[in-house]
Amino acid sequence: MRKEQNMKKKITALLLAAVMMVAAFMGCGKAEGKAEEPKETGKAPIDVNIMALKGPTAMGLVEMMENSDYNFSIAASVDEVSPKLLQGGTDIAAIPANLASVLYNKTEGDIQVLAINTLGVLYIVENGETIQSAADLKGKTIYASGKGATPEYALNYILSSNGINPETDVTIEWKSEHSECVAALASQENAVAMLPQPFVTTAQTKNPEIRTALDLTKEWDALQEGEEKKSSMITGVVVVRKEFAEENPEEMQEFLKEYHTSVDYVNENVTDAAQLIEKYDIVPAAVAEKALPACNIVCIDGEKMEEKLSGYLEVLKAQNPQAVGGEVPNHDFYYIQ
Template sequence: MKKLCSWLLVLVLAAASLAGCGSQSTDEGSKQSEENSAKQEQTAEPVDVNIAALKGPTAMGMVKFMDDVDKSEVDDENYNFQIAASADEVTPKLVQGELDIAAVPANLASVLYNNTKGQVQVLAVNTLGVLYIVENGETVQSAADLKGKTIYASGKGSTPEYALNYILTENGIDPAADVTIEWKSEHSECVAALANDPSGIAMLPQPFVTTAQTKNPNIRVALDLTEEWDKIQENKEEKSALLTGVVVARSEFVKENPEAVANFLDHYKESVDYVNENTDDAAKLVGQYEIVTEEVAKKALPECNIVCITGDEMKEQLSGYLQVLLDANAQSIGGALPEDDFYYSE
């Protein structure tokens, strides 16, 4: 009898053990299924990413990225690029959802954020100061010398206008009364105006400075507006830097496609590094995409201050710049500083 009980106890324990193993196997199978499902989500189908850049440094920083896409060397998403001559071409498409990501003037990003109630986020600073005062002659040796002059410029309502106004004002010059600014719709029009005016003065960004000098070797850089901005900061308690452009995205697109946004930034950073480290090869690509000629790009690229600054550094630099613009003209940034959700965080 004792032996029978012992055998029964052994059988019960064995059955319990088998049941436990079956349960463990089921749990492991369920866990594996969940992991496979998660992997499938992570490797979702590529999404369409519609991107626009302006004809200038912002597009120049993307040329390696664009070339890789055209060669089918990048296929994690379906990237579609377009190059625009002015921000006016980009803004409505971004607001209407025809574009997902765009390179725009730094202040315009804030205006879009405020006007759309947060429907735009900034992903990166892509261009530092690239604005210069150039002239046919030697009349301008300091910012004070601009008083009484006529200046050809483009970028009204965006970074170039507000940067110029800030520098003029801080040097005791009333932009509305002490200078005449002839606004053109595109930088190329300023180059043409300069070519037709023997005593002309213009505010131009790179690479259009180099384009103008190619057409007329007598044109010289009179003032680097980044240096003039920095001089003003020497006596300020809260300092700022002159920024020209940023990359923004629709907030809805960022929320729905976090992996696509991360992929874009990875490729964009790689492209910027390539452009900055391989001037000759990058210049060929710039010419290939008809941003400017290869010859101009080769000379201009080292002066274009192309960057890809993200995260906390982006927020620090951009918020400081927007504060300066707010103090000078609140409407230049849409009436108020953007909230923290304006700044994309990886």
Template sequence: MKKAISFLLAAVLGISMLAGCGAKEADPVAVNVGAMKGPTAMGMVKMMEDDESGATAPNDYNFSLLASPDEVTPMLVKGKLDIAALPANLAAVLYQNMEQNLSVLAINTLGVIYIVEDGDTVQSVADLKGKTIYASGKGSTPEYGLNYILEENGLNPETDVNIEWKTEHAECVAALAANPSAIAMLPQPFVTTAQMQNENLRIALDLSAEWDALQEGKENPSGMITGVVVVRNDFLEENPEAVELFMEQYASSVDYVNANTAEAAALIEKYDILKAAVAEKALPYCNIVCITGDEMQDKLGGYLEELYAQNPKAVGGALPEDGFYYHGA
């Protein structure tokens, strides 16, 4: 009898120990995340709030909101950031410069560039013929994207339109304010800012939609892409579970931002990205997404191919290999 009781106690103790092991919390993982103030960071605001309350555990995020790609790049290269949201073509450039120590986790922002005017003269890309367009981003993705759309619609960017390149988006907004008949190519949220200054300003063309129209019928359609989320491969190899958890939490955050515009706008102001009034109006046009896997590779790979065709330096001199695209742990 004593032996039976001893055996029973030992069994209960063993089960208790196993239960304790099963209930043990995972060790916290510090994850340094960077994003630029604008659409590429706006999809993260629910994660940022959840992190403050500890709801993202065991991941413990340290978010850095930066002003430009010039600030993000050195922090990523030096290992001060583990995960970062940055321009799509910059990710390809860094993939080459960092000796392939980089993978794309997701597309986080599709095209945010629009043609706007105070009037009703532009209904299609063909209507841009003979027009003067104020734009910024010469030598970067806005120029390459516009050139592709113009050329595929039978217009020569050099002779059929007059593109006046400005240094900053704000200069284009000022040009629109000074000349009511002007046409401009602007990204969000600058479109919304300009519309708040001139209520008659309308979105004439969504360049992301124009790109998609040109891709219809293709086996692996690409997309016009603004931003992606990347991870350093050495961090990924050391912390695959933390990266997978980040992906789940980021996807949920994007869903929340897209479904709760007013609440998300308040968070966007809380984290000093944009004023809530501007954010609430701009959000529906910011194309914030979380596209992963094969669809990500098709859309991003095709986009980078178009940039490479115009200027190989735009993607680091060579197209990234398949290992550039993350497909899960």
């Protein structure tokens, strides 16, 4: 009898153990299902690789660099960024506005613009008091760098729109580096130069006699007052690989939301933002703090982005179609949610 009882107890114990194992296995199955649930609903975190260039186009990103989980890298030249973007090594990049158009045409539409991130950063500076308006540039020698690129096209547009022929009414001395323009300012009385920020601030730190005479962004805007389709002088934009954007619409929405927050932070907290700008090896904090108010850092997306950027690219194309890659991009160039 005891043997039978012991046998029944053993069988019962084995059955209980088997039931517990099945329950445990089912429990594990449920736990794994829960772990994978975010992927099924598209909420699993994904790696987002972002590149930016040293200078104003990267400055508006620094709050995100500090507080987000995106993978950021800072490049010294567009030559580093373009191959990464085209080969899928980076998903989002801050690049010159006209380069975005060139890459769109080169890839037949594989690049889209998410936002304008920097308006004009070009300024006319002088070692004197002779320039009070664009009209005062007539007859002057202007030292500048950026021949064959957007600085030349922007300057020509400002001059010609103010009745000044860039070929005959002024002498433009093109230099290979900004430092050569600064040297000319220092050595010649009443010399005039076109310089970008933050280089203007760097130059003024070394030579307090250098005066900012004209903000070419404001000069451009003044010329747009009577235009039905208004454009803006634009330095930089943020672009995305179209394939990545289509595969991750929620991520794009979140990125733009965080980017607006970051730009607002940088513009409203200049001193703290300058420290972050130095931390991420963009420019020294002392330069950044003085230059930020003049760097025109923005985050303009949607239809307003398309209006401003398409108009700007039309101006460049009128001077040199190759500046925009041959053609001004179509509507699908603009990422509009």
